[in-house]
Amino acid sequence: MSDVVIAGVGQIPVGEHWDVSLRSQATRAVLAAIKDAGGLKPQAMYIGNLLAPTVSHQSNLGALLPDWSNLTGIEGITVEAAGASGGGAFRLGYLAVASGFVDVAIVVGVEKITDVVGPELERAIAESTDYDYELAQGLSLTGQAGLVMQLYLHEYKAPREAFAAFPILAHENAVGNPFAMYRKPINQKAYDSAPMLSEPVNLMDMAPYADGAAAVVLTRRELVPESIRHPLVKVSGSSVSSDTLALHDRTDPLAFDAARLSVEGACRQAGILPQDVDFFELTDSFSIYAVLSLEAAGFAPRGEGWKLGQDGTLRRDGKLPILTMGGFKARGNPLGAAGIYQVVEAALQLRGEAGSNQIPNARRALVQNLGGPASTAVAHVLERVNG
Amino acid sequence: MENPRHWRIRKQRYALVGEVCPHCEAKIFPPRDVCPNCGGEAKTQFNFSGKGTVFSFTVMNDAPAGYEKNLPYAVALVKLEEGPIVTAQLTDLGDQPVQIGMPVEMVTRRIRDDGDEKGIIVYGYKFRPAMSSAQ
Amino acid sequence: MSGRVLKSNRPVGIIGYGAYIPRYRLPASEVSRVWEGGKGSGPVKEKAVAGLDEDVITMSIEAARNALARAQMDASLLRAVWVGSESHPYAVKPTGTVVAEAIGAGPSIEAADWEFACKAGTEALVAAISLVGSGMGDYAMAIGMDTAQGKPGDQLEYTAASGGAAYIVGPAENALAVFNGSYSYVTDTPDFWRRANQKYPEHGQRFTGEPAYFKHIVEAGKALMEELGTRAEDYRFAVFHQPNTKFPQRAGQLLGFSDEQIKTGLLAPVIGNTYAGAALVGLSAVLDVAQPGDRILVVSFGSGAGSDAFDWVVTDKIEARRNLAPRTADYIARRTEIDYATYARFRGKIDMG
Incomplete structure (x- = not known):
């Protein structure tokens, strides 16, 4: 092939x-x-x-x-x-x-x-939850994230303020992305004082x-025509998994099984392990989902994904850069378009065209696009074509 | 107007009427065509007790259209005594803070109006602090 | 005049009963603060207010479930689910069908909504007794429930409350309380009414007293006792419709009852006037504590006007079954005080444009 x-x-x-x-x-x-x-x-x-x-x-x-x-x-x-x-x-x-x-x-x-x-938009978006059994109870995507985050905080006793690392990182990286929605850095104080949307998810935990x-x-x-000058990026792994649509039908809502399976599938096809990638474009539609995605992909043990945000690992100069162009939080979350923005951003990194946000020597990326709380998970491994 | 859709599932909505799998005895809510536990065909009606505990919860400060009137409101994942987890609003909390593990019981309440005040009133399950612990 | 009293062809009684009172309380002092500069004291201490997601259907469902729990019977045995109220959520579409479906009754049932101001609930109870007493069916449910309306600033706003109770009537051999007879006294008396499409009722001020409430209650109570050959002292408890605290106390005196006999069933001071639910929730409070052999007189009153009087005797079956559902007092104890603004929001009194 x-x-x-x-x-x-x-x-x-x-x-x-x-x-x-x-x-x-x-x-x-x-x-x-x-x-x-x-x-x-x-x-x-x-x-x-x-x-x-x-x-x-x-x-x-x-x-x-x-x-x-x-x-x-x-x-x-x-x-x-x-x-x-x-x-x-x-x-x-x-x-x-x-x-x-x-x-x-x-x-x-x-x-x-x-x-x-107004509320019609909130409702249209919420229709991607289970209409009869979740939306019917007044739940939205933000509400789902609230349920997941509450459970996570309870289960693992993670410090609430640690989640600030994810929006702070996203905003920091968006500064250098001319296509991003919010190109201004934020700090811990902005996070701590953000209004509550769906407890414990606040405005800064949620991608706009x-x-x-x-x-x-x-x-x-x-x-490929000869005229193309830029480096090529190949798709070396591709995988999609689904989970139950309704959060309540999962025995372990913090497992993000579909996220795990899609990473495993894509990496298996590419013949790599997740840790062989140079950066990871994940879905931070909510900061808790970024944490669970890191855990599901195997970058952190269950309950410890939040710690990766504390030591610089995830920054552009860290061991596992994420959200390199601002992620969902700061680039913005254009829902059905978000997965293509991720691919475009990863391709620019792999082509060496990410400008001030360039990850040095980026050769291989893992890109994961989640629908809802990993009800659908799509993972791709992208690699720079040598030559 | 969505009255056929709400009408179709009225029994489960009003009273947590679910199923018990004739093959593996799993209690199922909401009722399905196939048992999520063993994959057998499921169709035997089962009335849930309505008793459960809060498995997780959130407080909604923004609502999808149709739910704004009740803001702010709490939505929980409720683990039913018989096993399944359901998503449901919590009601009649009074001044009581919600906690994971808190015992709750099912009540039938107005969920929303279908359309404006001319539409049908949709009734369905919510949960409140169990009466014994509310005193 | 003989044959006035309604008696069943076969012995019947209450097989199960259940109260419902919502959680929220509006103190009279709040109404007074907003409308009378804090100077009025109001005819009750506080009243029960339904929450944002409650109405006569939801409240009836809970009371009905409590009644079924005490009856220890399958809802499919019911042959009628009748709900009396002044606040049915729909102008056209029965409350009874939703309640029946929710409790697992039907489809082999009669279901309809009754309206007779505050005696709609006891009217439904008379009908349930008739259905079972005639032998046409074995079990019938009658509910009196209201989310009562009172115009903001009107005296009624102090009292118009939410609550009520459900009763299952069945053969006497399984009854918690046996029915001895009922008598209804009805005339055309315009003391209180609400025209179609009007949000709040009108009332005849002082006209609601002597010619309406007292006349009908006393005539009904007196006639029933005469026909049954009983006197006030034969009853351990008496329950009267209770639009406030004083009316039922005075009605009791006029019929020869002591405060001791009426205080157990007098809930108006702490929950207000639950309209079609008032006499029936008073009775549920009595059944919660009554002893086998106790005799109970219940007289309702509905504006327009009429009274239904009932005579019951409690059986020994009450002991084992009354604890199978929350008691009336449990609901009264479950109390969250609200201010007038919250009340206005809960009861849809804020104009949303």
């Missing part, structure tokens, strides 16, 4: 784009990625999106987005896996190109939250929902 490589990447700034529509956001990212890929023409578009049918009252993006990108006629399909929609779409693009049925695929993640405001669109062009290595 020949290598599937990322031939081009594109992204728009994450934020509140009151004056830009869903379709325009997506088109801008698509055109940027195609341009970066030397003009490779996609035969298929795989779209990661969560909210368009509810928030924008728009379904069948698989027809709309190729149409507005002037690609009418190509294969177009939307992948929905809550916050892991982007990762799921990337997986589909990878499978299509790896199989040989599709030579060039573009994967675009797009989310438009600013088509509505935002508009965004990011795209990557995938092809097989031998199909």
Whole structure:
């Protein structure tokens, strides 16, 4: 099987784009990625999106987005896996190109939250919990994170203030990312005084929902045009796992089994161990999920993931950098697009194009995109292609 | 208007009517087509006692549409005496702080209105501090 | 005039009963503070207030579950679930169907909502006695429950409260209290009413006393005792509809009862006037402590107007079964005081625009 490589990447700034529509956001990212890929023409578009049918009252993006990108006629399909929609779409693009049925695929993640405001948005997002048995009780994604974090604090007696390390790190790294939503550092004091959202989750524990669109062009290595100057990044491992949708159906809600399985699967395919990666783009939609992701991937024993935030391990110059371009917390969380932003950011690091945020000598990345409390987990191993 | 959807699951909503697996005896809530424990077909009705303890909890300060009227409210994972865990609002807390391990019991309350005040009222399970410990 | 008293064709009684009183209490001093500059004292000490997620349906469900627990019977044996109230959550859509479904009764049941101001609950009880007493069915449930309305600033706001009780009527051989007869006295008397689509009732001020409350209660109580050949001293307990503290005390005196006989069932001072639930929750408080052989007189009153009087004798089955559900006193003890602002929020008195 020949290598599937990322031939081009594109992204728009994450934020509140009151004056830009869903379709325009997506088109801008698509055109940027195609341009970066030397003009490779996609035969298929795989779209990661969560909210368009509810928030924008728009379904069948698989027809709309190729149409507005002037690609009418190509294969177009939307992948929905809550916050892991982007990762799921990337997986589909990878499978299509790896199989040989599709030579060039573009994967675009797009989310438009600013088509509505207020509790309707909160509700639309909460519809990715179990509608009959979680949302029906007034629970939201933030509420789920509250339940998980409360349990974690109780179970492991972790100090509440230690979780500040994750948003502080994210903000620190976002300063150097021109596409990030919040490019200002925060400190412990800001964390400690942040208003409570869903006890014990406070405003700083939660990544802000935002508009965004990011795209990557995938092809097989031998199909890459000569004109492309930038280094190539290959997909060497790809894996998706699911857990119960409802948190209450898990015997151990702190285990994040799907997160663990997806890392194991992707690393097995790549022939590596998790500790062989140079950095880890994980899902910090809530700071507790960052902690549980570290534990599930085996970087820390159960109940001790929070400690990695205390000693510099996770900083750009540490042993295991995470959230290198600001993560969900400071780059912003454009839900169904977030998984593609992660891939774009990792690809830029591996290409040596991460600017002031560059991890020296970054050769291999683990990228993990979670939907909800790891109800869906998508993991990919990306590697710089030598030569 | 979603009245068919709420109507369909009224028994489980009103009274925690679940199932017991005819193959492995596991108590199941909410009722499913397949037993999550043994994979056998599950369909025998079982009435849960409604007694349980708080397994985890959170206090919601922002609510999805339809739930704003009750803010702030507590939602818990409640471990039922018979085994399963359910997500449910806690009610009638008074001045009592919620704690993991606290005994609670099921009551049937208004969960929300379907749509505005013209829609049906959705009733369903919530949990409150067990009466014996509330005194 | 003979044949006035209603008697069953077969002996019947109360098989199970259950009270419900919500957790929140609004002290009269709060109403006084807001509306009378703190100078009024109010006709009760405080009143019970339903929480944000409670209504007559939810409260009826809990009372009904308590009644079933004491009856130790399967809800599917019930042939009727009848709920009397002035505050049914729907104008059209029965309270009884939701309650029945929640407790596991039906579908082989009668279910309907009763309305007769504050005696809707005892009217449902008379119907349940009739159904079982005639032999048409073996078990029937009657509930009196309210989240009573009182206009902000009106005297009624001191008392209009939430609560009530559920009763299961069945064959006398399994009864906790046996039914000896009932008598109803009904006239067209406009002392209190609420027109369709109005949020709060109107009342005839002093007209609600002599020609309405006292006239009907005394006539009903007197007639029942005459027909049954009983006198006040034959009863260990008497329970009257209780819109406040004083009315039932005075009604008792007029019928020859002592304070001792009525105090157990007089809950108005601590929970207020639960309208259709008032007489029935008074009876539940009595059954919680009554001894086998005790005789109980219950007289309800509903504006409009009418009274239902009942005569019960407690059996030895009460001892083993009354502890199978929370007692009325347990609900009264479960108390969280609220201020007027919280009350206004809980009872939907804040205009949300």
